[in-house]
Amino acid sequence: MRRTALAVGLxxxxxxxxxxxxxxxxxxFASHMLAHMGVVALAAPLIAIGLSNYSRSWRIPGWAPIIASLVELAVVWAWHMPEMRLLAETSxxxxxxxQAMFLVAGLLVWIACLHQPPHDMRPAAAGAFGLxxxxxxxxxxxxxxxLSPRPLYGEGTVTCFGLELSANQDQALGxxxxxLVGAVVYLAGALWLFARLLREPPAISTGHP
Known part of the structure; x- marks a missing residue:
């Protein structure tokens, strides 16, 4: 399964x-967003699952999911500033x-959040919070x-998926x-980790006072 996930992700x-x-x-912009979501919310988690046999042995600190999610926050919001979007469109x-930064940020989040050492549920809690x-x-x-009342990325019309859209329609679709893709996939991952926490029986101490 992990090899299949890695192959599909790549x-x-x-x-x-x-x-x-x-x-x-x-x-x-809608085309850009579909590519962005495909990288961070579809390809990245599949690749992270595919690499889990290797990442399981990595020493990933418990706070890594929080840091990784903050890194992705910075990357995503920075690249969606109008000036940065214009640079990417023209170069x-x-x-x-x-795209490389999207992939690295996505992999950081998914590898850190899905990293689940045996017999330790604390990483699952941090991972759920990060996702x-x-x-x-x-x-x-x-x-x-x-919901923006005006387009932030250009003017006029663009062609996307064979359709001609105004700049505002294109932005709204993005x-x-x-x-529909990014927020839902990350939420699903968080809920899966929360469910795993609830299913895990509490540790029973066998020691004596």
């Missing part, structure tokens, strides 16, 4: 980076840096983008994609 990266999302449709080199926090800030950003 194949998904190839489709995202080699397809029209960041080439033919690179001027579309293939900057787009490559952007929940990430879901919250993606929900906030997605809502801001969807925000909805962030809500």
């Amino acid at each position: 194949a998904l990266l190839g489709l995202i980076w080699g397809g029209p999302l960041i080439s033919t449709w690179r001027g579309s 293939t080199f900057v787009t490559a840096i952007e 929940l926090f990430t879901s919250i800030h993606m929900t906030l950003l997605g809502a801001l983008l969807s 925000g909805v994609l962030m809500l």
Whole structure:
């Protein structure tokens, strides 16, 4: 299963980076967002699961999920500033840096949050909090983008998925994609870890006072 997850995650990266999302449709914010969510919310967790046999032996501190989620917060919000978005739209080199940072940030979060040493549930609690926090800030950003009364990224019309959209429609669609994919996937991961915490029986001490 882990090998399959790794293979699917890498194949998904190839489709995202080699397809029209960041080439033919690179001027579309919705296309950018679909690529972004595909990298951090689909490919990254699959790759993290695929690497879990190796990462299980890594010494990952208990606070790592919190730090990783803060790193992703900084990366995501920085690259969605209008000036940074314009740079990525107009430069293939900057787009490559952007996508690489999305992947690294996503892997940091998922590897840290899914790292579950045997007989220790504290990492699951930290991981659940890290994923929940990430879901919250993606929900906030997605809502801001969807509900903004004016376009933040360019003017005029763009072509995305074969459709011609106004800048405001394109931005709103991008925000909805962030809500439907990113926020939901991270929330699902957090709920899975919370459920694991609830299923785990409490440790019973066998020592004597």
